[in-house]
Amino acid sequence: MASSAPIRLGLVGSPNAGKTTLFNALTGLRSRVGNYPGVTVERREGQLEVGGRRVVVVDLPGTYSLDPISSDEAVVSRVIDGQLEGVEVPEALVVVADACSLERSLMLVGQVLRRGLPTCLVLSMVDELAARGGSLDRERLEAALGIPVVEVVGHRGRGLGELRTLLGDPESWSRSEIPPPEDPYERGAWADSIWSHVVTQRAAPNARSEAIDRVVLHPVWGTALFAVVMVTFFQLIFAWAAPAMDAIDGGIAAAGEAIHTALPGSLLGAFLADGLVAGVGSVVIFLPQIVLLFALLYLLEDVGYMARAAFVVDRLMGRIGLEGRSFVALLSSYACAVPGIMATRTIPSPRDRLVTILVAPLMTCSARLPVYALLIGAFVPEQTVLGPIGLQGLVLMGLYLLGPAVALAAAAVLKRTVLPGEGLPFTMELPSYRLPTPSLWLSQVWGAAWAFLRRAGTIILAVSILLWMLLSFPQVEPEPGMDERQAAGHALAHSFAGRAGHAIEPFVEPLGFDWKIGVGLIASLAAREVIVSTLAQIYAASDEEDSLRASVRADRDPETGQPVFDPPTVAALLVFFVFALQCMSTLAIMRRETNSWRWPAFAFGYMLVLAWTMAFAANRLTAALLASST
Amino acid sequence: MKTDFNSDGVVVPAPAATQPLTGLAPGGTATVVSVEDGGPVGRRLLELGLLPGTIVRALRHAPLGDPGVYELRGYRLCLRRSETDRVVVTPGRAGEPPDA
Numbered sequence: 001m002a003s004s005a006p007i008r009l010g011l012v013g014s015p016n017a018g019k020t021t022l023f024n025a026l027t028g029l030r031s032r033v034g035n036y037p038g039v040t041v042e043r044r045e046g047q048l049e050v051g052g053r054r055v056v057v058v059d060l061p062g063t064y065s066l067d068p069i070s071s072d073e074a075v076v077s078r079v080i081d082g083q084l085e086g087v088e089v090p091e092a093l094v095v096v097a098d099a100c101s102l103e104r105s106l107m108l109v110g111q112v113l114r115r116g117l118p119t120c121l122v123l124s125m126v127d128e129l130a131a132r133g134g135s136l137d138r139e140r141l142e143a144a145l146g147i148p149v150v151e152v153v154g155h156r157g158r159g160l161g162e163l164r165t166l167l168g169d170p171e172s173w174s175r176s177e178i179p180p181p182e183d184p185y186e187r188g189a190w191a192d193s194i195w196s197h198v199v200t201q202r203a204a205p206n207a208r209s210e211a212i213d214r215v216v217l218h219p220v221w222g223t224a225l226f227a228v229v230m231v232t233f234f235q236l237i238f239a240w241a242a243p244a245m246d247a248i249d250g251g252i253a254a255a256g257e258a259i260h261t262a263l264p265g266s267l268l269g270a271f272l273a274d275g276l277v278a279g280v281g282s283v284v285i286f287l288p289q290i291v292l293l294f295a296l297l298y299l300l301e302d303v304g305y306m307a308r309a310a311f312v313v314d315r316l317m318g319r320i321g322l323e324g325r326s327f328v329a330l331l332s333s334y335a336c337a338v339p340g341i342m343a344t345r346t347i348p349s350p351r352d353r354l355v356t357i358l359v360a361p362l363m364t365c366s367a368r369l370p371v372y373a374l375l376i377g378a379f380v381p382e383q384t385v386l387g388p389i390g391l392q393g394l395v396l397m398g399l400y401l402l403g404p405a406v407a408l409a410a411a412a413v414l415k416r417t418v419l420p421g422e423g424l425p426f427t428m429e430l431p432s433y434r435l436p437t438p439s440l441w442l443s444q445v446w447g448a449a450w451a452f453l454r455r456a457g458t459i460i461l462a463v464s465i466l467l468w469m470l471l472s473f474p475q476v477e478p479e480p481g482m483d484e485r486q487a488a489g490h491a492l493a494h495s496f497a498g499r500a501g502h503a504i505e506p507f508v509e510p511l512g513f514d515w516k517i518g519v520g521l522i523a524s525l526a527a528r529e530v531i532v533s534t535l536a537q538i539y540a541a542s543d544e545e546d547s548l549r550a551s552v553r554a555d556r557d558p559e560t561g562q563p564v565f566d567p568p569t570v571a572a573l574l575v576f577f578v579f580a581l582q583c584m585s586t587l588a589i590m591r592r593e594t595n596s597w598r599w600p601a602f603a604f605g606y607m608l609v610l611a612w613t614m615a616f617a618a619n620r621l622t623a624a625l626l627a628s629s630t
Numbered sequence: 631m632k633t634d635f636n637s638d639g640v641v642v643p644a645p646a647a648t649q650p651l652t653g654l655a656p657g658g659t660a661t662v663v664s665v666e667d668g669g670p671v672g673r674r675l676l677e678l679g680l681l682p683g684t685i686v687r688a689l690r691h692a693p694l695g696d697p698g699v700y701e702l703r704g705y706r707l708c709l710r711r712s713e714t715d716r717v718v719v720t721p722g723r724a725g726e727p728p729d730a
Binding site for chain 2: 064065067069098100101102103104107108184185188192203205210213217218219220222223307311312314315316318425426427428429430
């Protein structure tokens with residue numbers, strides 16, 4: 001008896017009500033993720049089948065009220081009221097409420113009932129209510145609200161069978177006869193009267209959560225724990241992911257060599273090894289960081305710690321208009337912006353999330369280190385400034401701090417200009433601590449890794465191959481007498497990328513860059529550190545850093561005979577790399593997380609303008625300093 | 631403390647002193663009198679359950695002093711000072727003397 005059209009149900013509830021757990025339990029992993037038009041609010045739909053009928057469940061964003069105070073929050077009421085173009089109106093609504101905080105949630109239930117759609121109420125976490133000695137009379141609640149009420153324990157599957165049967169037949173649901181009042185004061189009185197009618201035993205405060213909070217939110221221990229957790233996040237991405245990443249790197253290099261050996265000197269071999277396999281490698285290399293970051297992030301989120309972390313740093317982050325979870329994302333971006341931007345998923349406010357995404361690439365990621373190391377090692381004199389502190393180390397530290405300082409300033413500016421806040425109050429619920437559910441946790445981590453591979457990985461692979469082609473075509477014959485390295489440099493100079501380097505020379509000339517650096521900038525879009533190997537190829541140096549350092553030092557402008565890499569140029573190049581979004585993987589992950597090319601394009605644009613301006617300033621400032629000191 | 635009687639000789643409770651929720655020390659209990667903001671933020675505070683007559687317990691402040699956590703209607707809510715300044719409370723539970 002396969003029925004024709006599927007039933008569309010909207011899942012409404014406050015954040016932390018157990019809505020997502022229920023959604024996953026009902027629909028499994030068969031969910032589709034997209035965005036609502038015009039906003040960066042995630043849109044999730046899943047399916048289940050009840051007695052041959054297809055039921056589509058739309059997981060609406062968590063909200064405390066249908067009276068929206070931001071354009072992002074307005075999504076819920078606009079979907080329910082059918083005011084969102086291209087989004088079908090749900091035929092019935094399922095309100096999810098935490099049984100422990102039903103007293104508050106009745107305010108939302110009242111608003112939903114006013115919409116007049118068939119509605120049922122799902123009470124989640126009834127196990128915690130019982131553990132705290134509380135109880136409710138479900139039948140009285142059904143009678144008082146006039147709608148079906150189901151009790152579930154989402155992560156254990158209790159009550160799900162009953163709920164599934166109910167969801168397959170919304171036409172049969174009893175309907176509330178008198179709509180609750182619209183005025184919040186009157187609705188409060190309505191909610192209070194229902195609450196006092198259905199509560200048979202008030203739950204005691206959660207003694208276990210309070211005891212844990214006495215330590216976790218303690219002025220000293222809480223701050224220390226926060227610091228330890230943040231250092232752990234940083235170490236995960238910066239250090240602990242490294243062995244797996246090195247192994248992947250080694251495997252990719254070995255595969256490339258094997259291909260070159262099997263197909264020596266052929267274009268096919270070069271494409272397979274340097275284009276395809278290296279491209280796959282540039283995707284897979286991110287997996288260890290992503291899996292480790294999300295394993296810890298979702299574990300702490302499920303346990304209830306992330307809300308506490310947000311609470312602890314709210315005062316600091318609030319100053320620049322962001323919240324605590326942005327802190328984790330920005331800190332992770334200090335190692336790599338790709339997992340950092342993915343970590344913004346746990347930021348409840350879409351606006352704060354977008355601002356965090358837009359400034360995350362300014363944090364000093366670890367891919368900048370090889371570029372800094374090469375340029376500082378080659379051009380910054382090895383002199384000591386004060387005691388054991390050397391000039392090279394000072395410059396490196398300055399570069400490391402410059403990025404984050406500007407990132408925080410940029411966040412504050414973006415919050416006031418491009419994405420002005422709407423005076424949102426900070427109203428976060430502190431959930432009770434709970435033991436994590438391993439299956440839910442694993443599916444969350446897997447979901448993050450899979451989303452990266454499918455949505456961002458494909459873009460990264462395609463762009464890697466495109467860049468390889470730009471660097472390899474058109475192919476030119478080496479001039480007689482050239483050795484292998486010189487031939488490679490000659491080929492690069494005449495490739496599309498080489499010509500593009502010449503083409504952008506007028507734009508980068510004010511910074512002191514020549515076409516060779518231009519080619520390096522284009523190639524470094526694949527990953528910042530690629531500029532090192534590209535410069536090595538152009539200078540026909542061997543890949544060893546010392547040899548490259550010697551070559552770039554010796555490089556002279558063919559017309560003036562002056563060194564290309566004079567101090568103003570080096571300063572400009574270093575500063576350029578601090579700010580420019582020279583990383584297509586970051587652009588790809590931004591595209592994936594915001595579901596549009598608009599924001600990655602905006603980020604690339606503003607960071608390019610910032611990088612050019614700051615590099616120009618660095619060039620002139622260094623030149624002026626040199627002139628005054630001689 | 632002076633006790634007032636009405637014309638029938640019944641004790642009239644002294645009008646309770648009101649204060650912003652911000653001033654409620656951790657561990658203290660108070661009853662919401664009103665939310666002094668008719669705008670969207672005030673409406674949201676009402677929807678979150680800060681309705682007149684609601685009993686609120688201050689739990690603790692963040693290490694840097696702001697925000698604070700409050701328990702009401704069976705849940706814990708974090709609020710910044712900018713929000714608690716708008717909530718007027720009277721110490722103690724409604725109809726009962728303030729906690730000693």
